[in-house]
Amino acid sequence: MINTLYLPELREMLAENDSAGLREFCTALHPARTAEFMEGLSPEEAWGVLDHADLNLQGEILSYFEYHKQAEMLEARPPESVAPVVATMSADDQVDLLGEVEEETAEQILACFSVDDRRDVLRLSNYEEGTAGAIMTTEMARLSENLTAREALKELTEQAEHLETIYYLYVVDDFGSLHGVVSTRDIVSALSKPQMHLSEIMETEVIHANVLDDQEDVLRKMADYDLLAIPVVDEELRLVGIITHDDILDVVVEEAAEDAYRAAAVEPLEETYLRTSVLTLSRKRGVWLAVLFVGAFLTTFALEQFEADLARIPWLVIFIPLVISTGGNSGNQSATLVITALNKGEASVRDWWIIMRRELAMGLILGLIMAFMGMLLALFKSPTPYSALVVPATLVLVVIAGTLIGSMLPLIFKKIGLDPALMSNPFVAGLIDLFGIVIYLKVALLLLE
Amino acid sequence: MINTLYLPELREMLAENDSAGLREFCTALHPARTAEFMEGLSPEEAWGVLDHADLNLQGEILSYFEYHKQAEMLEARPPESVAPVVATMSADDQVDLLGEVEEETAEQILACFSVDDRRDVLRLSNYEEGTAGAIMTTEMARLSENLTAREALKELTEQAEHLETIYYLYVVDDFGSLHGVVSTRDIVSALSKPQMHLSEIMETEVIHANVLDDQEDVLRKMADYDLLAIPVVDEELRLVGIITHDDILDVVVEEAAEDAYRAAAVEPLEETYLRTSVLTLSRKRGVWLAVLFVGAFLTTFALEQFEADLARIPWLVIFIPLVISTGGNSGNQSATLVITALNKGEASVRDWWIIMRRELAMGLILGLIMAFMGMLLALFKSPTPYSALVVPATLVLVVIAGTLIGSMLPLIFKKIGLDPALMSNPFVAGLIDLFGIVIYLKVALLLLE
Structure with missing residues (x-):
């Protein structure tokens, strides 16, 4: 199902080295659609197009490619030149993607990461598949309970670009233990009372998951409580990650397919039907x-x-x-x-x-x-x-x-x-x-x- | 699967008319859990408990009851006393709930609504089941494109409490046509540049659904583009509603169950297995x-x-x-x-x-x-x-x-x-x-x- 509509134009622009046209192509559409139009290109051609977007956009467009295509892209260029693009993705997506490429390539790319980012990836990839730890990401907003709504908003302004979601903001103490949760909506509502601290507006009974919980249980919890995201804590109740609605939607679709396969006595597939040999x-x-x-x-x-x-x-x-x-x-x-x-x-x-x-x-x-x-x-x-x-x-x-x-x-x-x-x-x-x-x-x- | 843990205490508090205790019970827990502990009560007892919460919380707790239980609750008190509680719910939930009670009761409750709210419910209930129109809600943030980030945030502060979601904010012109979308995250990021108008930060290529689209197509679109919510437009491209992630999660679970039933040659059920005769x-x-x-x-x-x-x-x-x-x-x-x-x-x-x-x-x-x-x-x-x-x-x-x-x-x-x-x-x-x-x-x- 490759969309070939723009392929001739893209190839022409590449041949003519039409920077303005390629930049326009990368930025004009939703990244998902840009990715769709690029799927017919070879990895080299695709990189030729992506070179005209900034790093963040490169990462975003890349993340909408099919997994095997993403892996091909990573292997088409030297590790040190693809690592910065991968680094813009969220840690859970990085783990999934690096699991698709050759082990050696993955290690070389990881070697180009900052120490913190590398540690996040390694920690996440240690959780067994099917657990909350394996689908969570580690980028979330952590705020101290002594901030006012206005200070919290300012803090967020600085953090927002690096976070996968700012819809729920978790309030932690000095040891990283989860004390409460506020939504951006709560903060926005509280702007009219500038003296109020987060500790006064936060919800203290926080629905959370444990890193070792089964992903199906987490899904049920999020559905029962209508949550957009759920915080994940370790054995000592320290906040270690967050699972967002899009991670969980993937889980639902995957679990439904698995049930269908089982009902017909087929071992669940890891890949799509057409890509499985x-x-x-x-x-x-x-x-x-x-x-x-x-x-x-x-x-x-x-x-x-x-x-x-x-x-x-x-x-x-x-x-x-x-x-x-x-x-x-x-x-x-x-x-x-x-x-x-x-x-x-x-x-x-x-x-x-x-x-x-x-x-x-x-x-x-x-x-x-x-x-x-x-x-x-x-x-x-x-x-x-x-x-x-x-x-x-x-x-x-x-x-x-x-x-x-x-x-x-x-x-x-x-x-x-x-x-x-x-x-x-x-x-x-x-x-x-x-x-x-x-x-x-x-x-x-x-x-x- | 009724949780009977707190039933004796609740009944005792009701008998002693212990207002403080009941108020504490209503507010201390997540509304979903409060509802769970109340499912064993009769409708009259449940209202006796809910009387100690404010209207918004009553609506929230009620919305976590099973549908048939919600319907019983609505029929247990006169329409004019339940209507204000129902009015706090979002329009799509109102349509679902009013579809569960006797037609006469539903009409009497609707008669107590404001003209605007009644029109919303009637309009929504006209869409055929399985279409985008039938699962959307009409409460969403509409902003004018001439606002600055700071003004938009102020506007939101006023609107926030009445909206189901403020994660995406839709920018419309004077005729109600959809021109763009901004996320709260974009606005928060733009706070540092106070002169910028929404028209400059909004995304103009808005992924949207049509009211008549099949819910499965809408679901696929939201999954493909990783959207938390999708705006719904009518034939003249006017913004008429929004579908949020929790509506769509229900659709996924429902569709998966339907597929499973079909695969075994059973007509899909409208109710749970145990509640179907x-x-x-x-x-x-x-x-x-x-x-x-x-x-x-x-x-x-x-x-x-x-x-x-x-x-x-x-x-x-x-x-x-x-x-x-x-x-x-x-x-x-x-x-x-x-x-x-x-x-x-x-x-x-x-x-x-x-x-x-x-x-x-x-x-x-x-x-x-x-x-x-x-x-x-x-x-x-x-x-x-x-x-x-x-x-x-x-x-x-x-x-x-x-x-x-x-x-x-x-x-x-x-x-x-x-x-x-x-x-x-x-x-x-x-x-x-x-x-x-x-x-x-x-x-x-x-x-x-």
Whole structure:
């Protein structure tokens, strides 16, 4: 999805060394759009264009490139010339970006950083992926509680350009411990009372996260309290970072995609679909496909037990896929409803008894509907009206089995500390295939012999 | 999930009419937590507690209750006494909340509003659900471009308390047309140059949404440009509202849940799982289950064609569920990968040829792995090693059919303007069941007769 609209003009301007035109191109548009128009250029050409912007703008435009393209850019020029551009980015973005390039390149770029910046990057990159520490940034406004609103605003004027966000300002003591929070809005509102100190306008009960918290918990906290940003503290309650809304939006989108992959039994991807190689994708799919295949082996053993019966009553065969897929579908629905409710915090393992009763009721209602439809079909396909009864009787039982298995398995997984989303749809369906076959043929033998 | 920790104390304070204690309870905690501790109270008790907070705080605490609880609260007191509390909320929250109560109650509450506020609510509630207009709010900072930074800050001081966000400030002309945007951060940075006007510091290329835009498109735009808020304009480009990050976070979570439901063939729920009645849930599931069931009818017709063959070669039956579920699983994986890539904007319909080639390659790789495993199993279960070849030959073809059907159907849906997520996993699996049966038995007859 490369936008090629301006590529010819850009290349012409580069060839003619048209500084004025290139400078205009870099500054006229939103950096995200500038980046979009540049994606078709080679790294060398792209640097040729960026040379006409100031450092901050270079960093901003670069940050909107796709990650692999950013990495190519960093490797296209010597470390000492790209380091100042990288240095303008926020520490969390630096960590992500440096993780994309060759280790040696990353080290050389880091070597050109100031001691403070290098320490920030190294500290951040130590946190395990998926924790608050790994997605936070270390640039935030720290203010002393003795400032007045006007002094705080002046202090901010000086700091503002270097900070990722000034929407919440954290008030700390001499040891760096978090004492309170004020919003720019509070400060602006308090300008009319110039004698007031931050300690009087700050909120002292600060919702915060710990560096080791799971990113999903942080996300839930920010959503529950409608926060634009959340401060992150270490074990000694010292303020060490901040997580902002855009970091968290990335997390939400990523987690949603992971859940979708899991529900279809694919290992989550690290890259986009089109940028992941066919071999990697085959591995991420093959593992689960093989596990499911081994599970499906069991259906052959189950059917083998009934081979003689099926040979005696051959018409039974034609309903096998119908019966097991209907059970699987109702089981998938239940599993998805329960997993979604658990994910959104709308239900918990303690509700298992209510959930089971509800699913039992739904299984009965849905089973009866399927039984009615199945009876109509079976009347045409089975030798006698009596023998047709096998199909509806099975469908009621299979649909109920589906709703119970589909709803209880995620709860059991959650209870024993596993991710309920691992109980993906194909697993539920596979398990119900097995139950469905046994139920179907037991019911048939009971009614017909 | 009601927090009952403070319920006895709250009831005691209410019984003793302990004003000081109740006021302390209302103000000491974050409103979200206050609301959490109050969820176990009856509406009358809850109002008894809220009476000790000021109007703004009442509105804030109330807004953190669950929607159905908020609606109960509004119906527990006369309209003229709840209207002032509702009036403190932002217009978009008012629309959502008034949509939850009885129509008559909503009208009576609206009747107590000021003319301006009522007009805002009525205008907002006219936008169709899922559009930018329906999730925007109308309270935003509008500034004239002739103000200096200092004047703008003064103006904000006066407006700040009534606005939902002051993080972006929109600059308009006399006709209300959107001319530019400045952030509080820009204004704070510009305080050191007191002569500068907003027109000189504002960004004139403003990323905006139209009232009729789909909420998903707005979300993508905000994510692409890392925006905290986006202005919404009408057909004549007049600024009519603003969508903020918290509105959009709700949309992301909602859309992710909808996608999950669709993938499992459940109509998206309007309420939480536990608060949706068993009958409503049965309807939302039953419709799709019935559609899928009718589709599965086709497998019985397909199998009927081969009834005589299956009677002649009975051992073929035991592999039917294994073969069709393996095809269905690989199809689900492909469908999920393609739908996720489309949703995240990482691939488009134009990439169909690349996607098809990749899926064909993966189908071949995965099919060969499944064939190898299937051969091992079939050697034990079929009469001769030669006849066992039916199983691996089928598996290769079925897995390839699965990857092609699973990847191409969502693209075709997208191409003809339908939501690719409608091509849910059970549909893909159902279709592949049908193909799988035909492929399996055709291959068997070809090799064995």
